[in-house]
Amino acid sequence: MAHTVVYRSESGVVFDDRLSILQFVEPEKVLWVDIIHPDEGDRSLLTSYCGAVFQPQSQTEEIESSSRFVDMEEQVIMNSHFLYQSDEEYHAFGVNFIIRNNILITTRFTELRSFSEVQHRIRLNPRPYHTGFHIAVALFELRVDFDADLLESIVKRTSKAARTITADRNLQDESLLNIVRLQEMTMRITESVIDKERVVLSMLRSEWFPPDCNARLQILLKDIESLRQHAEFNFNRLEYLQDSLLGLINLDQNRIIKIFSVLAIIFMPPTLIASAYGMNFRFMPELEWIFGYPFALFLMIGSSVLTYLVFRLRRWL
Numbered sequence: 211m212a213h214t215v216v217y218r219s220e221s222g223v224v225f226d227d228r229l230s231i232l233q234f235v236e237p238e239k240v241l242w243v244d245i246i247h248p249d250e251g252d253r254s255l256l257t258s259y260c261g262a263v264f265q266p267q268s269q270t271e272e273i274e275s276s277s278r279f280v281d282m283e284e285q286v287i288m289n290s291h292f293l294y295q296s297d298e299e300y301h302a303f304g305v306n307f308i309i310r311n312n313i314l315i316t317t318r319f320t321e322l323r324s325f326s327e328v329q330h331r332i333r334l335n336p337r338p339y340h341t342g343f344h345i346a347v348a349l350f351e352l353r354v355d356f357d358a359d360l361l362e363s364i365v366k367r368t369s370k371a372a373r374t375i376t377a378d379r380n381l382q383d384e385s386l387l388n389i390v391r392l393q394e395m396t397m398r399i400t401e402s403v404i405d406k407e408r409v410v411l412s413m414l415r416s417e418w419f420p421p422d423c424n425a426r427l428q429i430l431l432k433d434i435e436s437l438r439q440h441a442e443f444n445f446n447r448l449e450y451l452q453d454s455l456l457g458l459i460n461l462d463q464n465r466i467i468k469i470f471s472v473l474a475i476i477f478m479p480p481t482l483i484a485s486a487y488g489m490n491f492r493f494m495p496e497l498e499w500i501f502g503y504p505f506a507l508f509l510m511i512g513s514s515v516l517t518y519l520v521f522r523l524r525r526w527l
Contacts, residue, residue, distance in 0.1 A: 213252075216242040216332060216345075223336040225329065232259050240313045242332075242345050244325060248317045262310050264317075265289075278405070279412030285310035286418045288346070290409050292322050292353055293360065293402050298391060300360070300398040307346055309418065314342025316349075324352045343419050347426055350413075354406055354430060358437055361399050365444050368392055368451070375455055382459055389455065393448050400441045407434045472521060479513030 213229045217240045229252060232240070237260050245252050256262045265280075265287060280287040288307035293300050303322070308315040316325070328348050332339050339345050371388050413419055414427045487496065487506050496502035 212246040214242070214244040214329060215240065216244075216329070223332060223339075225333065229255060232256075237311055237313060241339065241342060242314045242316070244316045244329075245318075246321065247319055252317075256315060260311055260313055260315075261285075262308050262313075262315055263287075264308070265306065278408050279416070281412075281416055281418065286416060288409055288413070290350075290353075291402060291405050292318075292324065293357065293398065294320060294322060295360065300395055302398065302402065307349075309342045309346060312341040312343070314345045324349055324356055327352055341420065343423055347413070347419075347423050347430070350406060350410060351426065351430055354403070354433055354437065357399055357402055357406075358433070361396075361437060361441055361444070364392055364395050364399065365440075368444055368447060372447075372451055375451065375458070382455060382462075386452070386455055386459075389448055389452050393445065393452075396441055396445045396448065400438065400445070403434055403438045403441060407431065407438070410434065472526070476514050476517045476521075479517060480510035483509050483513065 213227055215226045215229065215231050215235075217224055217226075217231075217235045219239070223241070229243070229245070232243075232255070240260075243256065253262075253264045257264070261284065263282065263285060278289050286307075286309045288309075290305055290307070291302040292305050294303055295301075303318060303320045305322070306317045308317075318325075328345065331348070332345070339348065367388075371385060371392065375382075375385055410427055410430055414424065414431070419427070483506060487494070496505065499505070
């Protein structure tokens with residue numbers, strides 16, 4: 211378990227990694243309590259300290275709007291998914307936000323860069339973060355910025371994939387798999403952005419958030435809408451690249467099938483001639499002819515050459 215308690219003191223803003231420090235700090239001075247891998251003991255301590263009410267874990271993971279943002283009589287509950295990049299994959303981890311008595315309580319189950327970055331910014335300049343509401347807005351702002359960085363990286367990889375599309379069959383398979391991976395990443399970004407949009411809209415409608423947060427939330431909504439449009443454009447571009455690549459693969463396959471079809475037709479007349487002279491009838495004049503065998507070979511070769519020339523004249527080859 212990892213904890214971070216942020217509170218005000220006479221010397222400034224203090225960061226402490228002990229949850230037990232709360233028994234020595236008045237609730238009015240606490241700004242933020244961040245808990246990784248919370249247990250029942252942590253929840254009970256915070257409930258007794260400031261009256262925070264926690265949702266069951268199953269409810270925090272639901273996608274309904276009613277579960278994403280809950281306006282209660284004395285607190286606000288928000289649930290959102292934050293992306294975490296691992297190698298070539300993006301994973302979404304649920305984060306629970308509770309704001310009660312101006313104290314922000316966040317619970318999560320993995321390290322997230324946006325949280326450590328906001329903590330770093332508070333250390334540098336604590337003035338803009340004088341309530342838990344302002345810290346929550348900052349977390350969403352930074353998360354959207356990071357999502358934009360992830361999308362920009364995907365867009366660059368998409369442009370690179372467009373330049374590497376080739377008629378080489380081996381590279382075609384690799385390019386197709388790469389496009390599928392990029393599509394999955396883009397969908398992850400889109401899901402994350404839509405999730406943030408729903409929560410931010412609820413934050414704007416809520417009476418709990420201070421009026422000075424509204425301007426920042428409106429700008430954040432515009433950023434989210436712009437990011438979503440960019441993600442949709444990149445997904446459409448990937449679909450276009452996928453269709454183009456599949457078209458190249460079909461052309462390559464059609465060329466191969468065409469070669470086999472032409473070869474089959476070219477050897478069809480010789481096969482017919484050989485079949486005719488291979489019949490076991492008693493009276494076949496060419497069987498007693500001294501030039502019968504060369505004549506049959508000439509007919510087979512000549513019919514093949516004639517068929518080939520017809521294909522060339524028709525420009526089928």
